[in-house]
Amino acid sequence: MADLMTVRDTDVAEICGGFGNDPHRLLDILLTIQRQNHWISPQAMTEVAACVGLTRIEVEGTASFYSFLSLTPKGRVSIRLCDDIIDRHAGFAAVVAVFEAELGIKLGQTSADGQFSLDQTPCIGMCDQAPAAMVNEVILTKLTVDRAREVARSLQSGQRPEVLVSAEFEPLTPYQRVVAAVDNNIRQTGAVLLGPVPRDEGLRKAVEMAPEAIIETIRASGLRGCGGAGFTTGAKWRFAANETAAKRFVLCNADEGEPGTFKDRVLLTERPDLLIEGMTIAARAVGAAEGLIYLRGEYVYLRDHLLSVLAARREAGLLGQSILGIQGFDFDVRLQMGAGAYICGEEGALISSCEGLPGTPKTRPPFPVTRGYLGFPTVVNNVETFSHAARILDKGAAWFHAIGTEGSHGTKLFCVSGDCVWPGVYELPYGLTVMELLALSGAEDAAAVQVGGPSGTMIGRDSFHRKLSFDDLATGGAVIVFNGTRNILEIVEYYLSFFVHESCGYCTPCRVGNVFLQKAIQKFRGGFAGAEDIEYLKDLSATIIETSRCGLGTTSPNPVLTTLANFPLVYSAVRRESEDGMLAAFDIQSAISNARGIAHRRSYIFDRDFTK
Amino acid sequence: MTDFTITIDGVTVAARPGQTIMEAADAAGIYIPRLCDHVGLRHQGGCRVCTVKAAGRSVASCTQPVTPEMKVESETPHIHSMRRNLVEMLFHEGNHLCPICEASGNCELQAMAYRLGMNEPTRFPYLEPSRALDASHPDIALDTNRCISCGRCIRASQDVDGKGVFGYVGRGIHRRVAVNGSDLAHTNAAVTDFAVSDEVCPVGCIIRKGKGFSVPIGERDFDHGLIGKDIEDRKK
Numbered sequence: 001m002a003d004l005m006t007v008r009d010t011d012v013a014e015i016c017g018g019f020g021n022d023p024h025r026l027l028d029i030l031l032t033i034q035r036q037n038h039w040i041s042p043q044a045m046t047e048v049a050a051c052v053g054l055t056r057i058e059v060e061g062t063a064s065f066y067s068f069l070s071l072t073p074k075g076r077v078s079i080r081l082c083d084d085i086i087d088r089h090a091g092f093a094a095v096v097a098v099f100e101a102e103l104g105i106k107l108g109q110t111s112a113d114g115q116f117s118l119d120q121t122p123c124i125g126m127c128d129q130a131p132a133a134m135v136n137e138v139i140l141t142k143l144t145v146d147r148a149r150e151v152a153r154s155l156q157s158g159q160r161p162e163v164l165v166s167a168e169f170e171p172l173t174p175y176q177r178v179v180a181a182v183d184n185n186i187r188q189t190g191a192v193l194l195g196p197v198p199r200d201e202g203l204r205k206a207v208e209m210a211p212e213a214i215i216e217t218i219r220a221s222g223l224r225g226c227g228g229a230g231f232t233t234g235a236k237w238r239f240a241a242n243e244t245a246a247k248r249f250v251l252c253n254a255d256e257g258e259p260g261t262f263k264d265r266v267l268l269t270e271r272p273d274l275l276i277e278g279m280t281i282a283a284r285a286v287g288a289a290e291g292l293i294y295l296r297g298e299y300v301y302l303r304d305h306l307l308s309v310l311a312a313r314r315e316a317g318l319l320g321q322s323i324l325g326i327q328g329f330d331f332d333v334r335l336q337m338g339a340g341a342y343i344c345g346e347e348g349a350l351i352s353s354c355e356g357l358p359g360t361p362k363t364r365p366p367f368p369v370t371r372g373y374l375g376f377p378t379v380v381n382n383v384e385t386f387s388h389a390a391r392i393l394d395k396g397a398a399w400f401h402a403i404g405t406e407g408s409h410g411t412k413l414f415c416v417s418g419d420c421v422w423p424g425v426y427e428l429p430y431g432l433t434v435m436e437l438l439a440l441s442g443a444e445d446a447a448a449v450q451v452g453g454p455s456g457t458m459i460g461r462d463s464f465h466r467k468l469s470f471d472d473l474a475t476g477g478a479v480i481v482f483n484g485t486r487n488i489l490e491i492v493e494y495y496l497s498f499f500v501h502e503s504c505g506y507c508t509p510c511r512v513g514n515v516f517l518q519k520a521i522q523k524f525r526g527g528f529a530g531a532e533d534i535e536y537l538k539d540l541s542a543t544i545i546e547t548s549r550c551g552l553g554t555t556s557p558n559p560v561l562t563t564l565a566n567f568p569l570v571y572s573a574v575r576r577e578s579e580d581g582m583l584a585a586f587d588i589q590s591a592i593s594n595a596r597g598i599a600h601r602r603s604y605i606f607d608r609d610f611t612k
Numbered sequence: 613m614t615d616f617t618i619t620i621d622g623v624t625v626a627a628r629p630g631q632t633i634m635e636a637a638d639a640a641g642i643y644i645p646r647l648c649d650h651v652g653l654r655h656q657g658g659c660r661v662c663t664v665k666a667a668g669r670s671v672a673s674c675t676q677p678v679t680p681e682m683k684v685e686s687e688t689p690h691i692h693s694m695r696r697n698l699v700e701m702l703f704h705e706g707n708h709l710c711p712i713c714e715a716s717g718n719c720e721l722q723a724m725a726y727r728l729g730m731n732e733p734t735r736f737p738y739l740e741p742s743r744a745l746d747a748s749h750p751d752i753a754l755d756t757n758r759c760i761s762c763g764r765c766i767r768a769s770q771d772v773d774g775k776g777v778f779g780y781v782g783r784g785i786h787r788r789v790a791v792n793g794s795d796l797a798h799t800n801a802a803v804t805d806f807a808v809s810d811e812v813c814p815v816g817c818i819i820r821k822g823k824g825f826s827v828p829i830g831e832r833d834f835d836h837g838l839i840g841k842d843i844e845d846r847k848k
Binding site: 042055056058065066502503504506512536539543546548 | 694702704776778784785
């Protein structure tokens, strides 16, 4: 353990120096220390603080916020099993059991020799190939009991995790490594993103246009943000362009964390050039010279692939100084790794994280287009949105506008997972019905569909005729299918536990209210809920939604509210009515169990077998 | 932009560009309940007790700027009930035992509970966290069982004292106020710090040793009137 416990000061100073002792690079610094030392020791935090000019408590604030940074020693091999509800339905428990048995440690533990740690982690974006896991920076998918045993034994024999992806891992290109580990599962290609896409045609047209004309093209296309909120992209770019400022930034939100969503994974794998082309067009439109791609920590396996694409574009004169030979058109992109925090998909929190801070959303107003990254006007768009923008500049606003429906233009990448034959990504025009998508994906026996992930809407069969669009059923991409054998309340409780885990804790209603909401659902699942608990759920949800500070809290009660509305029988079926005028929720046995243990005796009144 | 007016629950009040709703309300003698906001400190917008409806949207009045002719709703039964829920959440999140707390009578959380009519058993479960007491410092003790994560000490120490003694650590329900060192004795905190003064901590979390219980019950801050009375008195 000795080498795990000590971080040599020189190493820390060297790491900080590698990032220019810049406090805004604190997350990169801490991630590097974590990777090298497998934890962030108190001594390391003190050293980092001294190097970058922060207080120790500020460093600890960031280090203690992110799931992938640990304040206690972790194993040299860190195994994180994805425990999304889809993974649970696909055999998570059996996979856990194999790892626990083979490694001799329980979930949440690190082996005594410091070799392995075993943890669970929320959705890692592999719902179409669950159960999945991260082993250090390697992704494993479609785990079975046999495969899990093979993995555990290989790791125990001292093999590197990369070998699990391919015996010949080293000679592979970064792209080959990505596709060797993770299937794309592209089930349906469309005209905009996944069909044939010419290289940089949009950018070539954009540089011939005035910046205002680019923004006008995006506005006229009807493009709306594809991350979930659906803000009009053209308006966002115009706001940022109109600000008076010394510089501006373009940020790509690749923190695809909504459970059940994995479309950006596929775009980052197959269309990284299109994304960066879109960012470059945005930079041209708003006058930005610097950009960042914020890549979720779970997608670290895509890092080298994206870095190689960025390098190739610099080489080709498509990034850097004088892009396409145009004097004064300078723009470059840095890849910023996240570290395991769903909240960083919220644009203010994403900016905080890029600045080396804990991922807490920023107070709005001012909005990022006015005061964003480092206080400068910043455009933050999703991977899919930038990719669309590049295609719009190539093919024209009218072409894009004609696809889809009124108010929801273009195609959308739908991520179908769960109980279906063909899970994967479907590029389809907005406006198709849920039923049509279910038919395409072989999910005819669907009983419930979670549209838009946990923060979206759970619908039943009577709503499958509804349309997937901003005006009817909005989704950032996730379409999660559940058949009639699934337990709705189990799903609801899982989603609430996800929000409890991912709340940043800044505001009271989200920090505390979601815990209460989960406890209330547990009460239903335990059969202790009464009629008054329905009203309680609604009242508590209303407070959380109406008083929370950001989108996490304003949507986290949705699993409860949409199932109460669409599956009311699920709640009434487990309700216990009071038979004797006593509070049905009160369970005397569990209430006295602690006291019983302390007193080492049983209750004369409540233990029927007292005399035995 | 010149001065303009807004309405709060139908009452027209003067407002200046750049003001928050709460600042305009305070100046007009209209009290909007708040816990994390404090005169002289940066606005945080974390406790959400000051939530109002402005132009139909729920916003924190301590951070939301006024706009001309803005219509603000504050004292509606619905908002009142949400505020009480939030205050109850803060009680249930920590360990708040008023009868044995030296802040009783001076405590803004307790006073807010009285003001909002939290005078019957609540429906929320108690989380009963287990948090250690930090009595390492010779003059100051920290009982985070009573902390409501308002962050007033953090901002006061950073911005007013220029020290940074306090900060947040952790995430979600585990997010806590912690100190810039292994314990309070290993920080540069002093009992003369503004952050440690009795006006900054709204509850009994930051305790000045040897000062407790010096004012008898009946003569404490909120024994003289509801919290917010000082602001409401401006109207008279």
